[in-house]
Amino acid sequence: MESILLEILEKLRAGERVDERALKAVLHAHDKLLAPGEKHFSKKALLPFYLRVKEREPERWRAWGVTPELERALVRALRMKPRRTASGVATITVITKPWPCSSNCLYCPCDVRMPKSYLADEPACQRAERACFDPYLQVSARLQALTQMGHPTDKVELIVLGGTWSDYPRAYQIWFVAELFRALNDGVAADGTALAEACRERRSAYERAGIVSTEEACAERAAAAQRAVTAGALSYNEAVRELYGAQSGWADVAAWQCADLEVLLARHRVNETARHRVVGLVIETRPDLITPESLTLMRRLGCTKVQMGVQSLDPRVLATNRRATTPAEIGRAFALLRAFGFKIHVHFMANLLGASPEADKRDYARLVTDPAYLPDEVKLYPCALVDGTGLVAHWCDGSWRPYTEDELMDVLVADVLATPAYVRISRMIRDISSGDIMAGNKKTNLRQMVEARIEKDAERQTSGRETQPAARGLPRTAPVPRVQEIREREISLAEVDVSALELADVAYETDVSREHFLQWVTSEGRIAGFLRLSLPRERAMRALFEGAADLRPQRAGEAMIREVHVYGAAARISATGSGVQHLGLGRALVERACEIARAAGCERVNVISSVGTRGYYRGLGFERFSPEGLYQQRDL
Numbered sequence: 249m250e251s252i253l254l255e256i257l258e259k260l261r262a263g264e265r266v267d268e269r270a271l272k273a274v275l276h277a278h279d280k281l282l283a284p285g286e287k288h289f290s291k292k293a294l295l296p297f298y299l300r301v302k303e304r305e306p307e308r309w310r311a312w313g314v315t316p317e318l319e320r321a322l323v324r325a326l327r328m329k330p331r332r333t334a335s336g337v338a339t340i341t342v343i344t345k346p347w348p349c350s351s352n353c354l355y356c357p358c359d360v361r362m363p364k365s366y367l368a369d370e371p372a373c374q375r376a377e378r379a380c381f382d383p384y385l386q387v388s389a390r391l392q393a394l395t396q397m398g399h400p401t402d403k404v405e406l407i408v409l410g411g412t413w414s415d416y417p418r419a420y421q422i423w424f425v426a427e428l429f430r431a432l433n434d435g436v437a438a439d440g441t442a443l444a445e446a447c448r449e450r451r452s453a454y455e456r457a458g459i460v461s462t463e464e465a466c467a468e469r470a471a472a473a474q475r476a477v478t479a480g481a482l483s484y485n486e487a488v489r490e491l492y493g494a495q496s497g498w499a500d501v502a503a504w505q506c507a508d509l510e511v512l513l514a515r516h517r518v519n520e521t522a523r524h525r526v527v528g529l530v531i532e533t534r535p536d537l538i539t540p541e542s543l544t545l546m547r548r549l550g551c552t553k554v555q556m557g558v559q560s561l562d563p564r565v566l567a568t569n570r571r572a573t574t575p576a577e578i579g580r581a582f583a584l585l586r587a588f589g590f591k592i593h594v595h596f597m598a599n600l601l602g603a604s605p606e607a608d609k610r611d612y613a614r615l616v617t618d619p620a621y622l623p624d625e626v627k628l629y630p631c632a633l634v635d636g637t638g639l640v641a642h643w644c645d646g647s648w649r650p651y652t653e654d655e656l657m658d659v660l661v662a663d664v665l666a667t668p669a670y671v672r673i674s675r676m677i678r679d680i681s682s683g684d685i686m687a688g689n690k691k692t693n694l695r696q697m698v699e700a701r702i703e704k705d706a707e708r709q710t711s712g713r714e715t716q717p718a719a720r721g722l723p724r725t726a727p728v729p730r731v732q733e734i735r736e737r738e739i740s741l742a743e744v745d746v747s748a749l750e751l752a753d754v755a756y757e758t759d760v761s762r763e764h765f766l767q768w769v770t771s772e773g774r775i776a777g778f779l780r781l782s783l784p785r786e787r788a789m790r791a792l793f794e795g796a797a798d799l800r801p802q803r804a805g806e807a808m809i810r811e812v813h814v815y816g817a818a819a820r821i822s823a824t825g826s827g828v829q830h831l832g833l834g835r836a837l838v839e840r841a842c843e844i845a846r847a848a849g850c851e852r853v854n855v856i857s858s859v860g861t862r863g864y865y866r867g868l869g870f871e872r873f874s875p876e877g878l879y880q881q882r883d884l
């Protein structure tokens with residue numbers, strides 16, 4: 249291993265490009281020297297080896313003569329899956345413990361080893377189960393993996409998944425998030441490994457309670473209950489109460505799985521200057537559980553984005569699929585999330601029971617054009633049939649069938665083309681493995697298929713060979729459709745000429761605000777950074793908080809910056825660039841937002857900063873917290 253590493257270092261020192269191909273050649277050459285049956289060298293083992301030697305054998309490491317600059321080049325060359333942190337932010341997904349859900353949606357998986365709607369063989373779920381769903385253990389393990397894969401972990405986005413967040417007890421919610429922060433504040437050892445003592449202590453607490461964490465043991469423990477649930481003899485909630493309730497070891501650990509806000513706030517303060525700072529905290533819940541009280545708590549936890557399962561805006565489809573919510577509740581949830589400044593991420597499903605391809609297209613068009621809704625991000629996916637769900641009976645009696653691939657493509661293409669420039673479609677499939685899908689789409693590259701179809705349609709139109717454009721709802725004379733949604737336009741890892749970027753403003757109205765989506769774009773419309781500014785309408789705000797004025801998060805005359813995002817490559821370049829962007833793309837976005845807010849008559853601007861970005865905003869003049877303590881604020 250050492251000789252491989254030294255060869256790579258030599259190449260880097262000589263200024264040679266060490267890309268995937270060059271690495272493969274080095275590894276291959278060393279593999280050839282191995283004795284028959286010996287294990288081949290792998291790229292992923294190189295960085296952990298380097299970090300281990302640096303930490304535990306300092307003399308050996310010193311002999312390699314690695315300067316900080318050379319080390320940076322080495323880490324870049326050995327980084328696994330570089331797209332994972334292309335935005336400059338490392339994402340860590342964690343799962344809460346299995347818990348009853350107050351809804352029972354027809355299509356929702358009922359895996360009793362997991363919180364409702366998740367399946368034990370999804371990668372994040374497997375990791376969570378191995379960690380006894382403990383937030384500290386989950387974050388430590390991910391931090392270790394990302395560090396040893398060569399990813400930067402100074403900026404971390406935490407995504408909390410699992411059933412319906414607001415159904416968990418308040419003290420558990422606070423404890424869970426406080427532990428996430430504790431894990432990041434503790435960090436990892438210099439060789440990238442998790443802090444052994446803290447993890448050992450936590451693991452033995454679960455062992456003492458008799459909680460198992462290996463896949464086989466968990467499967468065995470849940471087997472009988474799972475069979476009963478799949479056969480319809482037991483509900484998911486009943487099984488979960490049995491397995492994780494008062495008679496189980498989970499009751500013992502529940503006694504210490506609670507914390508109060510004081511503990512949490514102390515951990516927030518440490519994280520403001522920690523090595524691994526939280527730049528985003530995402531929580532998922534249901535529209536009918538979104539209230540001023542639940543959002544106030546989420547904000548106190550440090551949450552910046554809410555994932556909300558909308559699935560449909562058709563009241564008949566919602567009721568048929570036993571969704572415990574209505575379009576009116578969904579609209580109110582949007583308004584409240586906007587008033588609190590959260591980024592609004594929604595889940596939307598095609599092919600639910602009672603839907604049709606044409607109705608699905610209309611439904612999605614409403615989501616992205618009706619001022620009552622208008623999300624910032626969408627996870628768009630087709631319904632899939634999973635064993636043990638209520639949908640199985642409808643599949644058996646023929647009242648539900650999965651769309652054909654053509655039907656599904658038609659819906660998704662129409663949805664993507666209808667998506668405005670300020671919306672990001674973050675995913676087009678759910679992380680359900682094909683082995684769990686009894687019927688429905690099993691292709692994991694739906695997005696690429698949709699992109700290819702859009703491109704092909706556009707080519708056909710421009711070449712004049714389109715014979716049946718009306719079939720897609722397009723008039724023969726329609727201009728070539730262009731995809732506006734953010735993900736398609738992100739610069740991602742590409743280098744960009746910052747001096748050629750333009751700042752464009754996409755303004756739009758919602759039921760409760762005027763929104764400005766400020767974006768740095770290249771001449772081809774590629775996006776290098778953006779900001780979301782919300783200018784609440786006073787009358788709408790008063791109506792929204794009627795009878796609960798004390799829970800209103802901002803006062804009259806206050807604007808809200810809901811998100812600032814500059815992509816990794818552009819951020820790096822703008823930090824060293826000249827001209828307008830010398831100040832930094834993010835700062836320029838904030839200054840423009842303040843100008844717009846001032847021109848609209850606002851006296852103050854709030855920003856929904858994350859705990860780890862408070863220092864950044866202090867540097868931009870957001871000195872103090874708003875009276876309610878939920879936001880940083882700047883006078884205009």
Ligand code: SF4
Pocket residue numbers: 349350351352353356357364365411412534557
């Ligand atoms: S609310 Fe979510 S987790 Fe609960 S049953 Fe419905 S889809 Fe599943």
